[in-house]
Amino acid sequence: MQDIIIIGGGLSGLTNAIRLSAAGLSVLLIEKNTYPFHSVCGEYISNEVKPFLQSIGVDIEALNASAINKLSVTSPYGTMLNASLEMGAFGVSRYRLDHSLYELALSKGCRARLNTQALDISFADEVFTVKLSDGSEENARIVLGTFGKRSNMDRQLNRSFFYKRSPYLGIKYHIKTDFPKDRIALHNFKDGYCGISPIEDGKYCFCALTTRDNLKKYGSIPEMEKNILYKNPHLKYIFQNSEFLYEKPEVINEISFEKKNTVENNILFSGDTAGMIAPLCGNGMSMAIHSAKILSDSILKHYSVSGFNRAKLETEYSEKWNRTFSRRLWIGKKIQDLFGQEFLTDAVVRTLRLMPPVTQWLVKQTHGEEF
Numbered sequence: 001m002q003d004i005i006i007i008g009g010g011l012s013g014l015t016n017a018i019r020l021s022a023a024g025l026s027v028l029l030i031e032k033n034t035y036p037f038h039s040v041c042g043e044y045i046s047n048e049v050k051p052f053l054q055s056i057g058v059d060i061e062a063l064n065a066s067a068i069n070k071l072s073v074t075s076p077y078g079t080m081l082n083a084s085l086e087m088g089a090f091g092v093s094r095y096r097l098d099h100s101l102y103e104l105a106l107s108k109g110c111r112a113r114l115n116t117q118a119l120d121i122s123f124a125d126e127v128f129t130v131k132l133s134d135g136s137e138e139n140a141r142i143v144l145g146t147f148g149k150r151s152n153m154d155r156q157l158n159r160s161f162f163y164k165r166s167p168y169l170g171i172k173y174h175i176k177t178d179f180p181k182d183r184i185a186l187h188n189f190k191d192g193y194c195g196i197s198p199i200e201d202g203k204y205c206f207c208a209l210t211t212r213d214n215l216k217k218y219g220s221i222p223e224m225e226k227n228i229l230y231k232n233p234h235l236k237y238i239f240q241n242s243e244f245l246y247e248k249p250e251v252i253n254e255i256s257f258e259k260k261n262t263v264e265n266n267i268l269f270s271g272d273t274a275g276m277i278a279p280l281c282g283n284g285m286s287m288a289i290h291s292a293k294i295l296s297d298s299i300l301k302h303y304s305v306s307g308f309n310r311a312k313l314e315t316e317y318s319e320k321w322n323r324t325f326s327r328r329l330w331i332g333k334k335i336q337d338l339f340g341q342e343f344l345t346d347a348v349v350r351t352l353r354l355m356p357p358v359t360q361w362l363v364k365q366t367h368g369e370e371f
Contacts, residue, residue, distance in 0.1 A: 002028045002111075003305065005130055005140040007118045008147030010039065011094075011285055012271025014101035015292035016144055018056050021108035023300055028138055029105065029112040030130070036099035039148075040170040040252040042279055043205040044068065044184055044197045046286040047088045048368045052293055057104055065092040066198035071363065072185040075346035078233040083359045087367055089184070091199045093174065113138075118153060123266050126310070142299065145269040146292075149255055149276055157265060161258035168255040170279070171221060172207040177242035179204055186280060187235045188345045190214070190228050193280055194235055203245065206238065209255070209279050221249060257333060262318045266310065270295045274321060277329055278336035281366035287325060290371060294320045324368070331365045 004020050006013045009031030021027045045065075053060060068089040073081045106112065117133040121143060128143045147153050154162040177196075179185075184197035192210035199205050208229070218224040230236040255276070262274045271288035295317055302313040339345045352359045 001127070002026045002138065002140040003303070004028070004142050004144060004299070005030065005128065005138055006144045006146055007121075007130070007153065008145065008151070008271075008273065009033075009035075009102060009112070009114075010098065010146060010148055010271060011101070011288040012273070012292040012295075013144065013146030014098060014105055015056070015289050016146065016270060016296050017105040017110045018101065018108055019292070019296040020299060021105060021110040022056070024109075025299075025303070027105075027110045028140065029110055030116055030118050030132065030138075031112065031114050032117045032133075034114045035102045036095045038172070038174075038246075038250050039094040039098070040172045040207065040250045041094050041205075041285065042195050042197065042207050043091055043093055043199050044195070044283070044285065045090055045092070045289075046283050046367045047090065048370050049286045049289045050090075051370050052289065058100065060090065060092075063092045063096055063100060064200040065090040066181055066200065068182055068184050068197060070180070070183040072183060073349060073352075074185070074187045074232060074234050075349040076189045076232050076342040077346050079346050079349045079353075080234070081349045081353050081359065083356070083363060085184075085363065086360070091184075091197045091205065093199045093203070093205065096200055118147075120156060121153075121265070121267065128266075141305070142303065143267050144295065145267045145273045146271050147273055149252065149272045151273075154273075157267070159260070159264060161256050161260055164256065164258055166254045166256040166258070167211045167213065168209055168257075169212060169215065170207065170209055170252045170255055172205065172250045174199070174245040175204050175206045175238070175242040176202060176245065177204055177238055179238070185234070187232050187238075188339050188349075189232050189235065190342055191340050192228075193339060194229060194232075195279070196238060204242075206242075207279075212253075221251070257336075262321045263314045266314070268295055268299075268314065268317060275325060275329055277325075277366070278332040280336045280339060281328075281332040283328075283366050283368075286368065287328070290324065290368060291321060293371060294324060328366065328368065335362060335366065 194208035
């Protein structure tokens with residue numbers, strides 16, 4: 001019997017594992033991959049998370065993360081808007097960051113089952129039973145769902161958003177190229193956008209969000225890129241003047257921005273599993289880490305092996321999550337709605353170039369405060 005089982009070892013799952021294990025709870029992490037591994041992610045982290053990460057023992061300097069303090073946004077026609085990032089950010093690959101967090105979790109006493117998938121979760125008599133892909137079972141008093149943007153576990157749990165088709169897919173590369181080491185750029189194209197930002201060791205994350213229709217029209221990712229993304233001259237330059245470090249890109253389908261519940265079937269969700277901000281707003285990693293802090297705070301406040309009020313824990317966590325993120329998610333979706341159409345995107349970028357205070361206000365709305 002574990003105190004906590006965490007299903008999914010991304011940013012939120014690992015952050016919860018570190019905090020809860022450090023507090024003396026027995027924690028089991030279940031992850032379908034083996035560290036280190038790549039994830040489809042923009043790999044940009046707002047500095048709002050720095051104090052918290054340092055407080056739990058993360059050595060950001062040891063990660064060799066880049067420092068980011070400038071932003072560029074371009075329209076599909078190449079019109080560019082530049083702005084400063086007042087709070088600043090850092091860039092580091094999920095390949096390196098997640099592995100570092102995993103090792104930190106183990107050092108705090110967390111136990112892990114890697115290369116293992118959770119196939120089913122049942123709850124009876126205040127105990128969860130999790131059936132695993134190797135035929136074994138694990139039991140716990142609390143289960144955290146931190147399995148990312150979209151998972152077969154969402155289908156197994158019959159989560160409503162899973163059955164609403166999403167047109168979006170994500171594509172990610174690591175590249176070496178000639179690009180400023182202190183800047184993140186968001187380059188728009190028809191029905192999508194592509195971000196480039198520095199990470200560790202002189203590399204850059206190059207990550208796009210586009211639609212199935214774009215891919216279907218041209219039949220393959222390379223053909224879609226040549227026929228759609230290349231129309232933005234900044235993207236064309238990057239594709240033609242960069243060293244691509246993956247044999248093929250990391251891809252994820254059916255990325256959903258539908259509203260999700262933070263608690264279902266007594267399972268507590270965190271990170272992208274609880275709700276995802278539009279990638280154009282570039283702050284999903286910070287949000288995942290912050291959501292883990294909120295959840296682990298609530299568990300540590302209410303949980304006791306001898307007995308605890310599950311309903312009170314679930315209610316408090318949901319309320320805190322919504323107070324912290326619901327407005328930011330709403331604003332992020334509205335900002336995303338301004339982009340994607342070629343003429344409208346160009347008009348927005350040209351207008352914002354004339355209104356620097358409005359641009360700074362919009363950037364601030366997609367970021368949180370230090371915690």
